[in-house]
Amino acid sequence: MISSLHIEDLAVDRGDRRLFAGFGLDLRAGEAVALVGRNGAGKTSLLRAVAGFVRPAAGRVRFAGAAGDLDPDEARSGGVHLLGHHDGLKTTRTA
Template sequence: MLTVTGLTLSRGERVLFRDLSLSLAAGEAVALTGANGAGKTSLLRALAGFLRPDAGTIAFADADPAEARRRHIHWLGHLDGLKGARRAREELTFQAAWLGADAAGIAAAVDVLAL
């Protein structure tokens, strides 16, 4: 069993979700849907132990979380988050803004990288 209680997760300055709670029994399946940037992959990464939530708990029935992850969670990521159709400057601008950079920080990065 997986139990998530009061989970809050941010990326940069952006809060993806706040006070998320759910519980899944062994063998139960769930569909995780939402718009790009809603936090679906970030939630999965937190469940797998790759991201530390801002608040809340992730618990596995009768098991230490590290041991449960090692024995029962298998991570299979999707394609890279980088978009090949974007030019380098567009990709940098998108990624920097996603992480909370302001226009001055993005412009400085563009200058340093000579884009």
């Protein structure tokens, strides 16, 4: 079980553009954070990097459990879920 998330010096690129660099965060189970910013600032890309869908240009994402660091792939497969902002249904289609 994931008990904490540690993001260290993270940088994410989209194409030739660096969205952000030097991002860090320590978050423990039960804590919450609000991620705000203008369009194109990299909010969704940050979440995708944490979820493992995007490879960071620099830095790292670590997950820890009660006994210490967890393997990132195992932690993601068992305890990380990303709900995107795109609709799952196609409203132009009918049953």
